[in-house]
Amino acid sequence: MxxxxxxxxxxxxxxxxxxxxxxxxxxxxxxxLYSTSKILNYPIIQLNMGWLSIFSLxxxxxxxxxxPITTMSAFNDLLIFDSFTSxxxxxxxxxxxxxxxxxxxxxxxxxxxxxxYFILILLATIGMLCLVSTNDLLALYMSIELxxxxxxxxxxxxxxxxxSGEAGLKYFILGAFSSGLLLFGISLIxxxxxxxxxxxxxxxxxxxxxxxxxxxxxxxxxxxLFLSISLLFKLAAAPFHMWSPDVxxxxxxxxxxxxxxxxxxxxxxxxxxxxxxxxxxxxxxWQPIFLYTGVLSMIVGSLGALYQKKIKRLMAYSGIANVGYxxxxxxxxxxxxxxxxxxxxxxxxxxxIAFFSFILGTQTExxxxxxxxxxxxxxxxxxxxxLGFAVTFVIFSMVGLPPFAxxxxxxxxxxxxxxxxxxxxxxxxxxxxxVAAFYYIRIIKLMFFGTSSVYTTYKSMDKANALVLSxxxxxxxxxxxxxxxxxxxxxxxxxxxxx
Amino acid sequence: MFDSSILLxxxxxxxxxxxxxxxxxxxxxxxxxxxxxxxxxxxFLLSILLWLKFDMSTPKYQFVEKFxxxxxxxxxxxxxxxxxxxxxxxxxxxxIPVCLLASWDAIKIYIxxxxxxxxxxxxxxxxVFTCLDVLFFYIFFEAVLIPMFLIIGIWGSRExxxxxxxxxxxxxxxxxxxxxxxxxxxxxxxxxxxxxxxxTVSFDYNTQLILWLAFxxxxxxxxxxxPAHIWLPEAHSExxxxxxxxLAGVLLKMGGYxxxxxxxxxxxxxxxxxxxxxxxxxxIAVIYTSLTTLRxxxxxxxxxxxxxxxxxxxxxxxxxLNIQGIEGSMLLMLSHGVVSSALFLCIGVIYDRHKTRIIxxxxxLTVKMPLFSIVFLFFILAxxxxxxxxxxxSEFLVLVGAFKSNVFVTTLITTGVIWGAGYSIWLYNRVxxxxxxxxxxxxxxxxxxxxxxVFLPCIILVLLMGVYPEIFLNAMHVSITHLIEQVx
Numbered sequence: 001m002x003x004x005x006x007x008x009x010x011x012x013x014x015x016x017x018x019x020x021x022x023x024x025x026x027x028x029x030x031x032x033l034y035s036t037s038k039i040l041n042y043p044i045i046q047l048n049m050g051w052l053s054i055f056s057l058x059x060x061x062x063x064x065x066x067x068p069i070t071t072m073s074a075f076n077d078l079l080i081f082d083s084f085t086s087x088x089x090x091x092x093x094x095x096x097x098x099x100x101x102x103x104x105x106x107x108x109x110x111x112x113x114x115x116x117y118f119i120l121i122l123l124a125t126i127g128m129l130c131l132v133s134t135n136d137l138l139a140l141y142m143s144i145e146l147x148x149x150x151x152x153x154x155x156x157x158x159x160x161x162x163x164s165g166e167a168g169l170k171y172f173i174l175g176a177f178s179s180g181l182l183l184f185g186i187s188l189i190x191x192x193x194x195x196x197x198x199x200x201x202x203x204x205x206x207x208x209x210x211x212x213x214x215x216x217x218x219x220x221x222x223x224x225l226f227l228s229i230s231l232l233f234k235l236a237a238a239p240f241h242m243w244s245p246d247v248x249x250x251x252x253x254x255x256x257x258x259x260x261x262x263x264x265x266x267x268x269x270x271x272x273x274x275x276x277x278x279x280x281x282x283x284x285x286w287q288p289i290f291l292y293t294g295v296l297s298m299i300v301g302s303l304g305a306l307y308q309k310k311i312k313r314l315m316a317y318s319g320i321a322n323v324g325y326x327x328x329x330x331x332x333x334x335x336x337x338x339x340x341x342x343x344x345x346x347x348x349x350x351x352x353i354a355f356f357s358f359i360l361g362t363q364t365e366x367x368x369x370x371x372x373x374x375x376x377x378x379x380x381x382x383x384x385x386x387l388g389f390a391v392t393f394v395i396f397s398m399v400g401l402p403p404f405a406x407x408x409x410x411x412x413x414x415x416x417x418x419x420x421x422x423x424x425x426x427x428x429x430x431x432x433x434x435v436a437a438f439y440y441i442r443i444i445k446l447m448f449f450g451t452s453s454v455y456t457t458y459k460s461m462d463k464a465n466a467l468v469l470s471x472x473x474x475x476x477x478x479x480x481x482x483x484x485x486x487x488x489x490x491x492x493x494x495x496x497x498x499x
Numbered sequence: 500m501f502d503s504s505i506l507l508x509x510x511x512x513x514x515x516x517x518x519x520x521x522x523x524x525x526x527x528x529x530x531x532x533x534x535x536x537x538x539x540x541x542x543f544l545l546s547i548l549l550w551l552k553f554d555m556s557t558p559k560y561q562f563v564e565k566f567x568x569x570x571x572x573x574x575x576x577x578x579x580x581x582x583x584x585x586x587x588x589x590x591x592x593x594x595i596p597v598c599l600l601a602s603w604d605a606i607k608i609y610i611x612x613x614x615x616x617x618x619x620x621x622x623x624x625x626x627v628f629t630c631l632d633v634l635f636f637y638i639f640f641e642a643v644l645i646p647m648f649l650i651i652g653i654w655g656s657r658e659x660x661x662x663x664x665x666x667x668x669x670x671x672x673x674x675x676x677x678x679x680x681x682x683x684x685x686x687x688x689x690x691x692x693x694x695x696x697x698x699t700v701s702f703d704y705n706t707q708l709i710l711w712l713a714f715x716x717x718x719x720x721x722x723x724x725x726p727a728h729i730w731l732p733e734a735h736s737e738x739x740x741x742x743x744x745x746l747a748g749v750l751l752k753m754g755g756y757x758x759x760x761x762x763x764x765x766x767x768x769x770x771x772x773x774x775x776x777x778x779x780x781x782x783i784a785v786i787y788t789s790l791t792t793l794r795x796x797x798x799x800x801x802x803x804x805x806x807x808x809x810x811x812x813x814x815x816x817x818x819x820l821n822i823q824g825i826e827g828s829m830l831l832m833l834s835h836g837v838v839s840s841a842l843f844l845c846i847g848v849i850y851d852r853h854k855t856r857i858i859x860x861x862x863x864l865t866v867k868m869p870l871f872s873i874v875f876l877f878f879i880l881a882x883x884x885x886x887x888x889x890x891x892x893s894e895f896l897v898l899v900g901a902f903k904s905n906v907f908v909t910t911l912i913t914t915g916v917i918w919g920a921g922y923s924i925w926l927y928n929r930v931x932x933x934x935x936x937x938x939x940x941x942x943x944x945x946x947x948x949x950x951x952x953v954f955l956p957c958i959i960l961v962l963l964m965g966v967y968p969e970i971f972l973n974a975m976h977v978s979i980t981h982l983i984e985q986v987x
Contacts, residue, residue, distance in 0.1 A: 385609070402639070415686065418683045427680060437669060445661055449660065449661050483569070
C-alpha cells in the first residue's frame with residue numbers, strides 16, 4: 001500500500017504539467033474524432049482547437065500561480081521545482097498563450113485547416129516546461145527531444161509550400177545533429193563521473209579546481225564542451241547559427257514567432273541551472289566558451305542583418321544578436337548577471353511578441369497577404385499613423401534607446417559584464433548595438449520619411465493581435481516607471497536557484 | 500509647499516499638455532497649435548518663477564526632490580537646480596514656445612504629432628538639466644534623440660533629410676554608448692550614481708583618463724567638436740525651422756552642460772591633462788569652420804558652421820578653469836542659444852515665403868522687407884560679437900580667461916572673431932543689400948505680427964545680456980566658483 005502512495009507528492013507538484021499533458025491528449029482525440037466524422041460533414045475545428053488550447057494553457061497558468069509548494073524535488077531527484085522554475089514556467093506558458101493568440105487569424109486566412117498545429121504547440125510547451133525543471137541529464141535529453149520534435153514538424157507545417165518543407169528539413173537535420181552531440185556529452189559526463197543527477201554532480205564537482213593533482217577531470221570537460229555546443233546550436237548562437245535565418249524564413253510566420261520567443265527562455269533557464277549551480281566550479285572553462293560565442297553572435301547578428309531584405313530573416317539575425325548579448329551576460333557568472341539575464345529575456349520576449357504581432361496583424365486589404373519584404377512596410381506611417389508610431393516605439397526599444405524597456409535590459413546585462421571585468425566584450429557589445437541601430441532605423445525611415453509613392457492599404461488589425469500589440473507596447477513604454485514587481489520576482493528567482 | 504514640487508511641475512506640465520493633445524481631433528488644427536503653445540508658455544512662466552525663487556548665495560542644489568527610485572539597486576533619482584542648470588532650463592523653456600510659434604504656418608502635416616514631439620522634447624530636456632544622477636542624465640540625454648530623429652525625418656525639407664536624420668542619430672549613439680560603459684564602470688567601482696557623492700570620489704589617475712575619454716567621446720559629438728561635427732550642418736539644414744532652433748539652441752548646450760557637470764568636477768586631473776587636446780580641437784573648430792562658411796551656398800549651413808565655431812569658443816572657455824573663462828562660456832552658451840536660434844528663425848522667415856535657402860536667389864531684401872532686414876542685421880551683428888550684444892560680453896570673458904591660461908591659443912581664437920565678422924557681414928551683404936532680383940523675389944511680405952512676436956523677445960534678451968549681463972551672471976557666480984574650487 002505504501003508503494004502505491006510513494007509518488008503521491010510528486011504527482012501533486014507535477015499537476016500543472018500533468019494537466020497540460022492530459023489536456024493535450026484529450027484535445028488530440030477530440031480533434032481526431034470530430035474532424036474525421038462523416039456525420040458532421042468533416043468540420044474545420046482549427047479555431048475551435050485554438051481557443052481550447054488557449055483555455056488549457058490558461059488553466060495551467062493558474063495552476064502554476066496558485067501553487068503552494070515552494071521547493072521540492074520529485075521522482076527521486078529527477079525533476080526539481082523551486083521559485084526559479086516557477087517564474088520561468090509562468091513566463092513560458094504566458095508566451096505560449098500569446099503565440100497561440102497571434103496565430104489564429106493567420107491560420108484562418110491561409111486556410112491551414114489541420115488542427116494538429118495547436119496540439120504540437122501544446123506538446124512543445126510541455127517539453128519546455130519539463131526542460132526548465134530538469135535535475136538530471138536524462139530528463140534533460142528527453143525534454144529537449146520532446147520540444148525539438150514538435151518544432152521540426154511545426155517548421156514544415158505549410159504542406160503546399162516547399163519553402164516550409166525545406167525549412168523543416170534543415171531544422172530537423174541540424175537539430176538531430178545537435179541532439180547527437182548532446183547525447184555524446186551526456187554519455188561522457190556519465191562515463192567519467194558515474195552520475196547523471198545535477199545535484200549529485202554539483203556535490204562531486206565542488207572544489208574540483210583545487211584538486212588538479214589528484215583528480216584528472218579532462219573527460220568531464222570534454223563532455224561539458226559537447227553539452228554546451230549542442231545547447232548553443234539550439235539557441236542559434238554564432239558560429240552555430242547558420243540554420244536560423246533559413247528556418248525562420250521558411251516556416252509559417254506564427255511558427256517563426258513561436259521559435260523566436262519561447263525556446264530561448266527554456267534553454268537559457270536550463271543553461272542557468274546547469275552552469276550556475278552544477279558546473280559552477282568550471283567557470284574558468286566555460287566562461288570563455290560563452291564569452292567568445294556571445295561576442296561572435298553579436299557581431300554576426302548585427303552585421304548580417306544589414307543586408308537582409310526580408311522581415312523574417314531580419315528577425316532571425318536580430319535574434320542571433322540578442323542571443324549574443326544574453327550570452328555575454330550569462331558568462332559573467334554572478335548573481336546580478338543572472339538577474340540581468342532573466343530581465344533581458346523577459347524584455348526581449350515582450351519586444352519580439354510586439355514585433356511579431358505587428359507583422360501578423362497587418363494584412364494588405366487587397367489580398368490579405370502579410371508583409372514579407374521590409375520594403376513592403378513603406379509609407380505605413382502615412383497610411384496608418386497609430387500603427388506606425390506603435391512600431392516605432394517597439395523598434396526604439398529594440399535598439400536599446402532609453403527610456404524604453406530595451407535599454408534597461410541591455411543596461412543590466414552590460415553592467416554585470418563590467419562587474420565581472422569583461423570590458424572588451426562590453427565595448428564590442430555596445431558598438432554592435434549601434435550597428436544594429438542602422439537596420440532598425442531603416443524600418444522607421446521606410447514607414448515615415450516617405451520617399452516612394454507606393455501606398456498599400458491594410459485591413460484593420462484583428463482583435464487578438466491588436467490586444468497583444470497594445471499590451472506589450474504598454475509594457476515596453478511604461479516599464480521604467482514601475483519595474484518593481486518584475487525586479488522582485490526575478491530577484492527571488494535568482495536567489496532561489498543559487499541558494 | 501510650492502517650492503518643493505516646482506521641478507516636478509516643470510516636467511509634468513509639458514507631459515500633461517502632451518496627453519491633452521492626444522485627444523484633440525484632427526479637424527481642429529488651430530486648437531492643437533494653441534494647446535501646444537499655451538502649455539509651453541505656462542512652462543516658461545513657471546521657470547521664471549523658479550528663477551525668482553532661486554537663492555543666489557549658495558552653491559548647493561536647490562528645489563531638490565526625489566523623483567524616482569530603482570528597486571534593488573542604489574539608484575535614487577533626485578532633481579535639483581543650481582546656478583549652472585538654472586539658465587539652461589530657462590533657455591529651454593524660452594525657446595520651445597518660440598519654436599512652436601515660429602512653426603505656426605510652416606507645418607502642414609501631422610500638426611498634433613509635431614506639438615507632441617516638441618512638448619516631449621521639452622520635458623526630457625528639463626529632466627536632463629535637473630537630474631542629479633549620472634545614469635538618468637544618460638537616459639534623458641539619449642531620449643532626446645527620439646523626438647529629434649522624428650522631427651528631422653518627418654517634417655524636414657525634402658532633399659537630404661533622411662541622410663541627415665541617420666547621421667544625427669548614429670553619430671550621437673556611438674559616442675553615447677561609450678559614455679554608458681563609463682557610467683557602468685563608475686557604478687561598479689563606487690556603488691552609486693549620485694552626482695553629489697561622485698563629486699567627492701577621487702578616481703585613480705589612469706582610470707580618470709580612460710573615463711574622461713569615454714565621456715568626451717559622447718560630449719564631443721554633442722557639442723560638437725571637430726572632427727565629430729559633420730552631423731551638425733546636415734541636421735541643421737535639413738531640419739524644419741523650429742527643429743534647427745531647438746537643435747542649435749539647446750541640444751548643443753547639453754554637451755557643454757555635460758562637460759561642466761561631469762567631466763570637469765568628477766575627473767579634474769584628466770581634465771587638466773587633456774586641456775591641450777580640447778584647445779587644439781577647439782582652435783581647429785573655430786578657424787576651420789569659419790573658413791568653411793565662405794564656400795557654402797545654403798544659408799542654414801552657414802549659420803550651422805558658425806554654431807560649431809561658437810561652440811569652439813565655449814569649450815575653450817570651459818577648459819581654462821578660471822572664473823572668467825567658465826562664466827564667459829556659460830554666458831556664450833546662453834547668448835549663442837538665443838542668437839543662433841534667432842538667425843535660424845530669420846532664415847525660416849524667408850524660407851516660408853520663397854521656399855529656398857540658396858543665397859544665389861536672394862539679393863536686395865531691404866527694399867521689399869525693411870523690418871525684416873533690420874532684425875536680420877541685428878542678429879548678424881550679434882553673431883559677430885558686436886559690442887552691445889551678448890556675444891561680445893561672453894566672447895570677451897572667454898578671451899580674458901583664455902589669455903590667463905595660454906596666450907598662443909588666445910591669439911588664434913581672436914582671429915576667429917575676425918573670421919566671424921567676415922562671413923557674417925558677407926552673408927548679410929549678399930542677401931539684404933544690392934539689387935533686387937525680381938525674377939526670384941517679387942512679393943512684398945514683410946514680417947507679420949506673429950513673426951514680430953517671435954523675434955521681439957530674442958532681441959530684448961540679446962540686448963539685455965549685452966548691456967546688463969550681471970542679472971544673469973549673478974546667479975552663476977557662486978556655483979562656478981564652487982566648481983573651480985572642486986577642481987583645485
